[in-house]
Amino acid sequence: MKAAVAVEDKIVRVLGEGGEVDASKDPRLSDRDLLTLYRAMLLNRMVDERMFRLQRQGRIAFYIGATGEEAAIIGAAFAMGEKDWVVPCYREFGAAYVRGFTLRDFFCQIFGNAQDLTKGRQMPVHIASSRLHVLSVSSPVGTQIPHAVGLAIAAKIRKAKEAALVFFGDGATSEGDFHVSMNFAGVFRAPCVFLCRNNQWAISVPRERQTAAPSIEIKAKAYGFEGVLVDGNDVLAIYATTKKAFEKARSGGGPTLIEAFTYRLGPHSTSDDPHAYRGEDEVELWKKKDPLIRFREYLEKRKLWHQDRETKLMQDLNEEILSTLKEVEQIPPPPPESIFEDVYAVMPWHLREQRDQLLRWLEERKKITESY
Amino acid sequence: MTYREAIRAGLREALRSDPRVFLMGEDVGRYGGAYACSRGLLEEFGPERVRDTPLSESTFVGAGIGAALGGMRPIVEVMTVNFSLLALDQVVNNAATLRHMSGGQFSIPLAVRMATGGGRQLAAQHSHSLEGWYAHIPGIKVLTPATVADAKGMLLAALQDPDPVFIFEHAMLYPMEGELDEDAGAADISQARVRRQGNDVTLITFGGSLPKTLEAAEQLASLEIEAEVVDARVLRPLDISTFLTSVAKTHRVVIVDEAWRTGSFAAEISAQIMEQGFDHLDAPVARICAAEVPMPYAKHLEEAALPQVGIIVKTVQGL
Numbered sequence: 083m084k085a086a087v088a089v090e091d092k093i094v095r096v097l098g099e100g101g102e103v104d105a106s107k108d109p110r111l112s113d114r115d116l117l118t119l120y121r122a123m124l125l126n127r128m129v130d131e132r133m134f135r136l137q138r139q140g141r142i143a144f145y146i147g148a149t150g151e152e153a154a155i156i157g158a159a160f161a162m163g164e165k166d167w168v169v170p171c172y173r174e175f176g177a178a179y180v181r182g183f184t185l186r187d188f189f190c191q192i193f194g195n196a197q198d199l200t201k202g203r204q205m206p207v208h209i210a211s212s213r214l215h216v217l218s219v220s221s222p223v224g225t226q227i228p229h230a231v232g233l234a235i236a237a238k239i240r241k242a243k244e245a246a247l248v249f250f251g252d253g254a255t256s257e258g259d260f261h262v263s264m265n266f267a268g269v270f271r272a273p274c275v276f277l278c279r280n281n282q283w284a285i286s287v288p289r290e291r292q293t294a295a296p297s298i299e300i301k302a303k304a305y306g307f308e309g310v311l312v313d314g315n316d317v318l319a320i321y322a323t324t325k326k327a328f329e330k331a332r333s334g335g336g337p338t339l340i341e342a343f344t345y346r347l348g349p350h351s352t353s354d355d356p357h358a359y360r361g362e363d364e365v366e367l368w369k370k371k372d373p374l375i376r377f378r379e380y381l382e383k384r385k386l387w388h389q390d391r392e393t394k395l396m397q398d399l400n401e402e403i404l405s406t407l408k409e410v411e412q413i414p415p416p417p418p419e420s421i422f423e424d425v426y427a428v429m430p431w432h433l434r435e436q437r438d439q440l441l442r443w444l445e446e447r448k449k450i451t452e453s454y
Numbered sequence: 455m456t457y458r459e460a461i462r463a464g465l466r467e468a469l470r471s472d473p474r475v476f477l478m479g480e481d482v483g484r485y486g487g488a489y490a491c492s493r494g495l496l497e498e499f500g501p502e503r504v505r506d507t508p509l510s511e512s513t514f515v516g517a518g519i520g521a522a523l524g525g526m527r528p529i530v531e532v533m534t535v536n537f538s539l540l541a542l543d544q545v546v547n548n549a550a551t552l553r554h555m556s557g558g559q560f561s562i563p564l565a566v567r568m569a570t571g572g573g574r575q576l577a578a579q580h581s582h583s584l585e586g587w588y589a590h591i592p593g594i595k596v597l598t599p600a601t602v603a604d605a606k607g608m609l610l611a612a613l614q615d616p617d618p619v620f621i622f623e624h625a626m627l628y629p630m631e632g633e634l635d636e637d638a639g640a641a642d643i644s645q646a647r648v649r650r651q652g653n654d655v656t657l658i659t660f661g662g663s664l665p666k667t668l669e670a671a672e673q674l675a676s677l678e679i680e681a682e683v684v685d686a687r688v689l690r691p692l693d694i695s696t697f698l699t700s701v702a703k704t705h706r707v708v709i710v711d712e713a714w715r716t717g718s719f720a721a722e723i724s725a726q727i728m729e730q731g732f733d734h735l736d737a738p739v740a741r742i743c744a745a746e747v748p749m750p751y752a753k754h755l756e757e758a759a760l761p762q763v764g765i766i767v768k769t770v771q772g773l
Binding site: 167169198199200201203204208210211212213217218220221222225227228229230231232233234235236237239240246258259262263265266269423424425426427430431432433 | 476502503507508510512513515516517518519520521522523524525526528543544547548552553554555556557558559560561592593595615616617644691692
């Protein structure tokens with residue numbers, strides 16, 4: 083239990099497990115902001131539940147959720163500026179959502195339809211939005227981390243007061259890209275915030291198998307900058323810590339590594355069954371620390387929330403999810419020949435040739451099918 | 455002017471004319487580059503724009519992608535193609551895919567330069583010719599400048615391109631002397647070029663094999679065989695039409711490629727000529743490639759492994 087002791091010693095926490103607030107650390111968000119955060123977190127949770135069902139029904143191929151990690155994802159993104167960059171891992175719909183990525187955008191992406199911003203080319207939840215400065219998700223673990231450092235270096239060279247936030251999991255901290263990117267950022271004092279969602283499990287491999295170190299945040303020390311351990315299920319602690327890291331980054335103070343200590347309450351993705359590798363008792367323990375429950379208890383204590391509002395919001399969100407789904411499912415897929423677009427800015431001759439070949443074949447197939 | 459000086463002239467011109475351009479990599483600053491291409495540029499442009507980085511190929515390529523996304527025009531120097539394998543994920547899974555996978559939302563105007571090829575007695579891990587591998591990947595452009603003019607012109611063209619461009623500079627070419635029009639700007643990067651006219655046989659090559667092939671063509675001329683030498687220049691997207699025009703005239707093809715034969719770029723050129731120019735051929739397409747062994751160190755062993763002028767001459771005579 084060495085790790086647990088080290089965590090309790092230095093973890094940053096604003097909200098206690100019963101929703102009581104540490105006034106000295108309270109980032110003092112407005113009532114409106116608090117409710118916006120809560121709404122986004124609840125929506126994210128409900129979308130996860132609905133999408134798992136859709137995948138089981140065979141309506142979508144794959145889904146990967148954020149259940150249990152909503153505070154770490156949404157709280158951090160909420161602390162950023164409009165021009166800052168989010169470099170997501172693959173659970174960060176909530177981060178994009180609070181920057182303006184709509185539920186409709188998300189569902190179009192999951193269905194890979196003609197209005198999907200990624201044009202049916204990406205796995206579900208692998209979102210991208212250049213308009214919102216949300217970088218395209220890369221599946222190979224940790225490979226997005228150097229992109230964030232590059233974005234930060236670019237901001238520094240352009241003398242823009244912008245910074246980049248990169249999300250990754252505890253598994254990614256075993257990848258070379260994590261270490262070399264931290265090293266790079268440290269050397270150049272790049273305005274970059276590294277946010278590790280330590281959800282304790284990299285699919286079936288526990289955190290203890292990723293590192294013998296007592297925590298992940300201490301790794302920052304080796305690269306010459308600060309690491310902070312934060313209660314990842316405490317949305318206000320995540321918000322306050324990320325905000326501080328961004329202020330430091332923008333004022334030339336260099337990078338920060340934030341370890342958001344949290345838990346993946348659900349499976350890794352729809353392709354995973356966690357019963358094969360972890361006990362229910364552990365999950366039950368973490369369910370009591372659910373970031374939504376804790377935040378709701380805080381809002382109730384502040385008299386911003388009560389059961390009736392909760393019921394009403396759940397109804398509203400459910401309706402919004404269902405009506406958006408209904409509309410999105412009617413949108414046709416992108417045309418087959420669109421696969422040849424965007425390989426390059428300008429389509430080269432060989433791709434034009436391959437596209438024309440495909441079109442001819444599709445035309446022929448249509449004729450054959452019609453003749454039956 | 456040498457090939458190396460032409461690259462330096464290109465770097466200098468780019469850094470002077472576009473504030474978005476910066477150079478980063480290992481030893482590019484104070485040391486002036488492992489092949490001395492950036493010598494003097496640190497003094498002229500300062501450490502922010504001529505940036506020595508920590509030694510991590512995946513990070514300078516990955517951060518180059520990030521900087522390109524962030525509005526810059528980075529030039530990344532990876533010391534050699536051999537070490538670029540440490541950055542291969544960034545190339546294949548990221549630089550090459552991000553435009554397409556993001557639905558065209560993101561553009562990565564990144565130029566990556568690296569030395570390639572053998573011939574300097576540096577053994578296998580310093581002597582790979584993997585530009586053909588890179589040319590397998592859709593989403594990137596692959597350039598193999600083989601002349602002094604292309605050394606500068608292709609770099610400037612890469613910096614005007616909205617897509618990631620990989621430039622393979624054959625290490626044997628750096629000291630090569632050649633003509634350079636000082637005012638020449640960006641070179642065309644869509645077409646192959648005929649470097650020597652001839653009617654009897656087409657020799658197709660690129661990069662470090664061009665000088666050897668031209669020399670072989672001179673020897674063949676003394677044997678009364680007029681070879682047409684075509685420099686592919688751009689491996690992706692490949693300009694097959696220039697090859698076909700030449701083949702239609704000569705009816706015979708020999709491809710010279712310093713990489714290993716099996717699965718080589720020479721194989722791709724050969725296949726495309728068979729597919730589209732079969733009726734023009736009077737003989738099977740021949741290939742001259744490196745021996746399929748890790749490149750040895752000792753001089754006579756290395757010579758035995760690499761394509762040589764004599765072999766090119768002999769092969770043409772045997773057609």
